Amino acid sequence: MARTLFEKVWDDHVVRRVDGRPDLLYIDLHLVHEVTSPQAFEGLRLTGRPVRRPDLTLATIDHGVPTIGREHGITDPLSRQQIETLVENCRENGITLFGLDDPRQGIVHIIGPEQGITQPGMTIVCGDSHTSTHGAFGALAFGIGTSEVEHVLATQTLPQSRPKAMAVDVTGELPAWSTAKDIILAIINHIGVGGGAGHVIEYRGDTIAGLSMEGRMTICNMSIEGGARAGMIAPDETTFSYLKGRPHAPHGDAWDAALDYWRSLPSDPDARFDWEVVLHAEEIPPYVSWGTNPAQSVSVDGAVPAPGDFSDPAEQEHTAHALSYMQLEPHTAVTDITIDRVFLGSCTNGRIEDLRAAAAVIDGKKVHENVHAMVVPGSGLVKMQAEQEGLADVFTAAGFEWRDAGCSMCLGMNPDILQPGERCASTSNRNFEGRQGRGGLTHLVSPAMAAAAAVAGRFVDVREWSD
Amino acid sequence: MEPVQRIEGTMAPLMRSHVDTDQIIPKQFLKRVERTGFGPFLFYDWAYDHEGELRTDFVLNQPEYENAAVLISGPNFGSGSSREHAPWALLDAGFQAVIAPSFGDIFRNNSFKNGLVPIILPEEDVSRLAEIAADPAARIAIDIAQGTVTAGGQTTAFYLDPFVQHCLLNGLDDIAITLESEADISTFEGARPGFKPSLA
Numbered sequence A: 001m002a003r004t005l006f007e008k009v010w011d012d013h014v015v016r017r018v019d020g021r022p023d024l025l026y027i028d029l030h031l032v033h034e035v036t037s038p039q040a041f042e043g044l045r046l047t048g049r050p051v052r053r054p055d056l057t058l059a060t061i062d063h064g065v066p067t068i069g070r071e072h073g074i075t076d077p078l079s080r081q082q083i084e085t086l087v088e089n090c091r092e093n094g095i096t097l098f099g100l101d102d103p104r105q106g107i108v109h110i111i112g113p114e115q116g117i118t119q120p121g122m123t124i125v126c127g128d129s130h131t132s133t134h135g136a137f138g139a140l141a142f143g144i145g146t147s148e149v150e151h152v153l154a155t156q157t158l159p160q161s162r163p164k165a166m167a168v169d170v171t172g173e174l175p176a177w178s179t180a181k182d183i184i185l186a187i188i189n190h191i192g193v194g195g196g197a198g199h200v201i202e203y204r205g206d207t208i209a210g211l212s213m214e215g216r217m218t219i220c221n222m223s224i225e226g227g228a229r230a231g232m233i234a235p236d237e238t239t240f241s242y243l244k245g246r247p248h249a250p251h252g253d254a255w256d257a258a259l260d261y262w263r264s265l266p267s268d269p270d271a272r273f274d275w276e277v278v279l280h281a282e283e284i285p286p287y288v289s290w291g292t293n294p295a296q297s298v299s300v301d302g303a304v305p306a307p308g309d310f311s312d313p314a315e316q317e318h319t320a321h322a323l324s325y326m327q328l329e330p331h332t333a334v335t336d337i338t339i340d341r342v343f344l345g346s347c348t349n350g351r352i353e354d355l356r357a358a359a360a361v362i363d364g365k366k367v368h369e370n371v372h373a374m375v376v377p378g379s380g381l382v383k384m385q386a387e388q389e390g391l392a393d394v395f396t397a398a399g400f401e402w403r404d405a406g407c408s409m410c411l412g413m414n415p416d417i418l419q420p421g422e423r424c425a426s427t428s429n430r431n432f433e434g435r436q437g438r439g440g441l442t443h444l445v446s447p448a449m450a451a452a453a454a455v456a457g458r459f460v461d462v463r464e465w466s467d
Numbered sequence B: 001m002e003p004v005q006r007i008e009g010t011m012a013p014l015m016r017s018h019v020d021t022d023q024i025i026p027k028q029f030l031k032r033v034e035r036t037g038f039g040p041f042l043f044y045d046w047a048y049d050h051e052g053e054l055r056t057d058f059v060l061n062q063p064e065y066e067n068a069a070v071l072i073s074g075p076n077f078g079s080g081s082s083r084e085h086a087p088w089a090l091l092d093a094g095f096q097a098v099i100a101p102s103f104g105d106i107f108r109n110n111s112f113k114n115g116l117v118p119i120i121l122p123e124e125d126v127s128r129l130a131e132i133a134a135d136p137a138a139r140i141a142i143d144i145a146q147g148t149v150t151a152g153g154q155t156t157a158f159y160l161d162p163f164v165q166h167c168l169l170n171g172l173d174d175i176a177i178t179l180e181s182e183a184d185i186s187t188f189e190g191a192r193p194g195f196k197p198s199l200a
């Protein structure tokens, strides 16, 4: 029978299938970080269960790390305890850890692909909802809770009920200045924040196939913002050439065997999806989010809505609530919104290509005097590469702060937070109330849009911008 | 996990849509390495003002709702971050069930694993429960085996996956169940292709 990419990967990992029970899936790679794992390791200790496959487990420290002054150690006692707990748990259980002194340290969803350990056809889990990022390689990758982290540590498997298959087709040529970030914001705007619930989305079509691996990761990353369990993209030559030669990619005969398998994974031509959505790339402008969830976004040449623009009373109330939190008047033009902060980074847009795109916009310009802007590379290796390419100099010359790798102001568990009422152009993935700091006002944008906003002190339409 | 068979008590209505896990338990409280002690920080940004004073207009701060066992809320409850601290905080604050028209998938999974029961009911039923809950003394009874919610003299059925229901009723530990399939796991491991990556 014709099968989708998702169904093939799923079927290849079923350890046990019993009627009336969730399938038991084998997990090829388990990524671990300091925030969602301590209680899981504690659970193992209490029950006397060992970690079954330390060799299929990779840990890093990202959520709570400072991005500046690391030589002074971690000053927040609770973050320090959390980090020390992870170091100890990894040591005790023989788990590889990219610690603070390791150049490979970085955001958990950046380091896997970078090391070539994220590969097509794998099952990958992590106690983090943006694990969907790894789906860009044609892996089935999804976020889990701490009890499930414990379950995977103990058994290297996970009981899961099979989600439904959904296809999002994006076709046509993307306009200049529209990016992968704008595609995914357009998709979420279209399907809604709960739209993908219970589904695994396969992103397809010539627009998606034309994207780099970095762009594909940006799209899969935000699948969860559309409510989906995971996002996937069929592996192709772009995928293979990205992987070839990376530290953990197969080589020699193993590469050939892997390649044969990977080429068998794309959805069969007549495979059926439970739900299909089509978007035209030509109609995707640069987006700016105006509200408190990622579906509340609008074209940069548009205006924020008014509650009365919606017919559904619940939607009206939700809009009113979001506008009030965001301190925005209805029908304000997006380009009239001034900003105080710029955050360039996160697992959505903290890769080398993102930094290149932003650097191209600000080269030779200065950050606006009212704006405090920072770049937080997604990993130590991204940071190093950006320094070698001269991007770091472009950023610092323009007045951006150049930081060490971590999640930073994407969620503000470390000292990088917005103050109440501060308005930020952010390349991250969530504009929830208080996400970047209590009372902070987040607008989600692409790296190029964030860079332009840093210079202008307000949102600008990069398409018409030459300042 | 303790078995969960029947939940009885009062309700608290928090009628907002898309209550995400960043709201349920904000990130500054995720630094504990234990599973307990999160209750006081539940909905922190809504419960306290910028000076750290209790907001008396927030429904869960009203003394009449203090002992509520069931939270009634809007669609897409628990969306966003995978933090299991969200169900831990709800349990720690005394909630045993949440009733909403829909839930974030990961939150729903996490809840079951901790014996917090997320119940999906159609929007009209949730609204009706919220109206009943306007009286803080109104009681609700949830029967897990029957799959029913009873309040205001009316009983409504809800669906639970039979296996999830079985685990709740018997307080079964997922890991122990899986380890019964140890032989299958070993066989599967023996047959994994050699090109799969490993950190060994």
Ligand code: SF4
Binding pocket: A062, A063, A107, A108, A109, A128, A130, A346, A347, A348, A406, A407, A410, A411, A428, A429
């Ligand atoms: S960068 Fe943000 S979204 Fe990504 S893993 Fe870190 S906190 Fe989560």
